[in-house]
Amino acid sequence: MSAPSERVAVRFTVNGWPVEQVVEARRSLADFLREDLGLTGTHVGCEHGVCGACTVLVDGRSVRSCLLFAAQLEGRSVVTIEGLTPAEGLSPLQQAFRDCHAMQCGFCTPGMIATTTELLAREPAPSTENIRDAISGNLCMCTGYVNIVRAVEQAVAARAAGAGG
Amino acid sequence: MSHRTGGWVGRPVPLKEDARLVAGRGRFIDDLGRARMLHAAMLRSPHAHARIVAIDTREAEALPGVFAVLTGAEAAARSGPIRPLIPTTAGIPDYCLAVDRARYVGEPVAAVAAVDRATAEDALERIRVQYEPLPVVVDPEAAIGPDAPLLYPELGTNVVWHDTLTYGPVDEAMARADGVLRERFTIQRYASTPLETFGGIAEYDPGTDVFEFWTNDQRPGLTISVLAASLGVPQSRVRLSCPDIGGAFGNKRRPAYLLICALLARKTGRPVKWIEDRIENLTALMHACNGIMDVELGYRADGTVLALAVRDIADEGKNLITPTQHNLIKLGNIANGYRIPAVRYEAWSVLTNKCPSGANRGIGKPFMCFAIERAMALLARRLGMDPAELRLRNYVTAAQMPYTTPPGAQYDSGDYPATLHRALERFGYTARRAEQARARKEGRLLGIGIATSVEPAGTNLASYEIITGRRSASGSAEAAMVRMEPDGQVRVSIGDPASGQGYETVIAQIVADELGLTPDAVTVTRGFDSTTTPWLYLSGNYSNKFSVTDVGAVVGAAARVHAKLLRIAAHRLEAAVADLEMGGGAVAVRGAPDRRLGFAELARTAYADVLGLPPGEEPGLEARHAHQNPLAQPMDTDRRVRSQLVFANAAHCCLVEVDRRTGLVKILKYVVVHDCGRELNPLIVEGMVHGATAHGIGAALLEEFRYDAQGQLLTSTFMDYLKPTSVDVPLIEVDRLEHPSPVTPLGAKGVGEGGAIPGPAAVANAVEDALAHLGVVVRALPITPEQVWRWLR
Numbered sequence: 001m002s003a004p005s006e007r008v009a010v011r012f013t014v015n016g017w018p019v020e021q022v023v024e025a026r027r028s029l030a031d032f033l034r035e036d037l038g039l040t041g042t043h044v045g046c047e048h049g050v051c052g053a054c055t056v057l058v059d060g061r062s063v064r065s066c067l068l069f070a071a072q073l074e075g076r077s078v079v080t081i082e083g084l085t086p087a088e089g090l091s092p093l094q095q096a097f098r099d100c101h102a103m104q105c106g107f108c109t110p111g112m113i114a115t116t117t118e119l120l121a122r123e124p125a126p127s128t129e130n131i132r133d134a135i136s137g138n139l140c141m142c143t144g145y146v147n148i149v150r151a152v153e154q155a156v157a158a159r160a161a162g163a164g165g
Numbered sequence: 166m167s168h169r170t171g172g173w174v175g176r177p178v179p180l181k182e183d184a185r186l187v188a189g190r191g192r193f194i195d196d197l198g199r200a201r202m203l204h205a206a207m208l209r210s211p212h213a214h215a216r217i218v219a220i221d222t223r224e225a226e227a228l229p230g231v232f233a234v235l236t237g238a239e240a241a242a243r244s245g246p247i248r249p250l251i252p253t254t255a256g257i258p259d260y261c262l263a264v265d266r267a268r269y270v271g272e273p274v275a276a277v278a279a280v281d282r283a284t285a286e287d288a289l290e291r292i293r294v295q296y297e298p299l300p301v302v303v304d305p306e307a308a309i310g311p312d313a314p315l316l317y318p319e320l321g322t323n324v325v326w327h328d329t330l331t332y333g334p335v336d337e338a339m340a341r342a343d344g345v346l347r348e349r350f351t352i353q354r355y356a357s358t359p360l361e362t363f364g365g366i367a368e369y370d371p372g373t374d375v376f377e378f379w380t381n382d383q384r385p386g387l388t389i390s391v392l393a394a395s396l397g398v399p400q401s402r403v404r405l406s407c408p409d410i411g412g413a414f415g416n417k418r419r420p421a422y423l424l425i426c427a428l429l430a431r432k433t434g435r436p437v438k439w440i441e442d443r444i445e446n447l448t449a450l451m452h453a454c455n456g457i458m459d460v461e462l463g464y465r466a467d468g469t470v471l472a473l474a475v476r477d478i479a480d481e482g483k484n485l486i487t488p489t490q491h492n493l494i495k496l497g498n499i500a501n502g503y504r505i506p507a508v509r510y511e512a513w514s515v516l517t518n519k520c521p522s523g524a525n526r527g528i529g530k531p532f533m534c535f536a537i538e539r540a541m542a543l544l545a546r547r548l549g550m551d552p553a554e555l556r557l558r559n560y561v562t563a564a565q566m567p568y569t570t571p572p573g574a575q576y577d578s579g580d581y582p583a584t585l586h587r588a589l590e591r592f593g594y595t596a597r598r599a600e601q602a603r604a605r606k607e608g609r610l611l612g613i614g615i616a617t618s619v620e621p622a623g624t625n626l627a628s629y630e631i632i633t634g635r636r637s638a639s640g641s642a643e644a645a646m647v648r649m650e651p652d653g654q655v656r657v658s659i660g661d662p663a664s665g666q667g668y669e670t671v672i673a674q675i676v677a678d679e680l681g682l683t684p685d686a687v688t689v690t691r692g693f694d695s696t697t698t699p700w701l702y703l704s705g706n707y708s709n710k711f712s713v714t715d716v717g718a719v720v721g722a723a724a725r726v727h728a729k730l731l732r733i734a735a736h737r738l739e740a741a742v743a744d745l746e747m748g749g750g751a752v753a754v755r756g757a758p759d760r761r762l763g764f765a766e767l768a769r770t771a772y773a774d775v776l777g778l779p780p781g782e783e784p785g786l787e788a789r790h791a792h793q794n795p796l797a798q799p800m801d802t803d804r805r806v807r808s809q810l811v812f813a814n815a816a817h818c819c820l821v822e823v824d825r826r827t828g829l830v831k832i833l834k835y836v837v838v839h840d841c842g843r844e845l846n847p848l849i850v851e852g853m854v855h856g857a858t859a860h861g862i863g864a865a866l867l868e869e870f871r872y873d874a875q876g877q878l879l880t881s882t883f884m885d886y887l888k889p890t891s892v893d894v895p896l897i898e899v900d901r902l903e904h905p906s907p908v909t910p911l912g913a914k915g916v917g918e919g920g921a922i923p924g925p926a927a928v929a930n931a932v933e934d935a936l937a938h939l940g941v942v943v944r945a946l947p948i949t950p951e952q953v954w955r956w957l958r
Binding site: 024026034040041042043044045046047048050051053080081082085090094097098099101102103104105106107108109110113131132133135136137138139140141142143144145146147148149 | 179180182183184185186187188189190191192193195196283357358359360361362409410411412414442443444664665666667848849851852853855856857858859860862882883884888889890891892894896897920
């Protein structure tokens, strides 16, 4: 058994703020965000990389924070649900989730927002099939995904309309 | 007593709680902490059945950062057994940790409290347990047999309950039937697996001798009484609070875990938190019973069903706290929506060396519906009838409502034939049949499945008198408080902590109508706090009960505040109450709009200027009300009882395609038509229907807790226990009928469980319809690609 007390110094940014800390080598990014930084919007649903609840963005890419160690983040830029939420009100994507009631218990929602934020950054006009494919790594036990797909479709349509499309 | 003026009820009002949840601002149990808090981890049995010979905790206790280790023997010395959550006869003490014997893989045998979870888990590796493996029983039929290994030798049997209940002339009807269809169906173990796992924090304050708990337990009323009894303290010195709950579906009830935290907290003098991990959740929290049903349908040649006899074996695993519920909850509606005059039900509730069974979305009814709807599909095929036609011939009709089933349930409202007709129309039944025929010619395997069901709501614990012969807990009730604050704004709390049902919104809609306000002026307190929330033993978030009891509690409390506002206004305006009207946040004299007092002014009188109150009027503007649904009654002398109270109904139609090469079943179209009475917020209702249907699809095609012969669980992660994803669940098309219930205050019926009940049967019927020409009969779930591939060969 490796020494659990082994510690590593790490520097990266979270939601634009610099973080400089010495962490246990085995500390997951999810635990680091939740327990060391108090960013409890990132939820932990399985701790084995399947459910997607803990999804955050690292350098713009969606990752499962339960499968990364905080020590691996040296020099990276991490964005959590707290960073995806404007200081006032909601982002257009969040507003679409609310309008469509794309959640019930809300436990999967921050991960869903992270995943679909990445999708919309990558693809300006994803098809329904693209949307279903993109969120297939995020489990939701409440909604049957119907309203989540609707919400992303609405956000896409709103963006197209806003762009003068 | 209702004064609905604003028309907020019935509107798809966007959810208040969604605004915080979408921003990650929910507050869930794992988001909470306490100063000096320790973290617990549990050591679990690797054996399905073993004697615990010795436990050595010294090395674990010596690990830096470890504050306490708790063993079963110590737990049994420091706390009483966990009281069963339902009335039962077993009478075997069941402690929070295994004491001298472990009875399923994953049963907790010791617990550690340490500075953090990682250190606590390190300590688990240092606990030495000496086990002596015992013979294992995994199969419920084997468990009934005379030579079966016994989980509890002191009980002398693994059978918790066996009885045969007969309602009407079953033998006579079977004898004069033109035929009897006999078939055996089985269902697997599965669970709704809320995305947030179970958890809690316990803190002991030696200064006041109070135990305080924070937990996502969905039945706080009952849990408080269990914890107080086990800890040997008065209930007045147990405080329990619930924050946001990340899904529950029946699964979030395990007082034993909270008790373990409490014992560790008392031992260490510090708050102790425990959050279940996913493997613990899948291995050891609870599974819906796997089961076997032998079904006999006596029928006439024209398709009329004359009698139903069912032998139902429920495999409870190691469950002494809620055994028999999967049986009993089926009994009232065992004939589903059909008018079958004679019913026999033989119940077996059996212990095995598996995870405890427990409440799971629709408890037992998904299996009831699977067995009956599969039997109806097979009967239609045998008679050469269309499966829709056979159902229409046998339904309880709208004209027969209210209809009492032979075992005593009362179907209060609805038009079951109309529900099916609407579903067939929305589905395009005739066109889909033509599509199926065309596809068949091209060599493609398309199948159409129909399943319909009743969806009961509300639980009457008096029904357990059938088993125990005496009444302990009974009825169906919930309590709420409505308080107009001194500024005229309204606050509501209720003994039912939401786990995703949007209560902060829908309750605000109800109260807004009762008091002539907008929902924005009504704040519904999140969660539950036993020191401020009104509650009953029966309080909680379960059994589809919101429409049955909760709505009545809210309406009743609001009506009291309404009446008091009128009395105060009448006094202040020197008018008669009968001449006043309420609306727009004010009370005015009818026809004299200048003689008007706003709620803020009336509230100021009630709280601050109390000499302005009518003589004898109590200061304040706060009212509590508990609503008891009048349908809940004791068992009658013929052992008939309403175990559940209000009945919604639904029809599901689906079109599937079976891939010949891979055995994969793809759902091409899925239509749900349901009738939950008056829809209080259609946005919430439709979401519930989607989600519950997805649960049904998961049970039909993917999910299974599979055990080997040694009782080892083979599917203990989300990599092998498969949940439906966004590419498995189709667009679920929903339509509705709205026949209000005459027995609930606003006419609403249950909606949370509905989709999960007919879902498995609808998908199974569709798969069989695609493969029946190959001689396939679907008798078990889930229908995995592997299973289909074997059928095709």
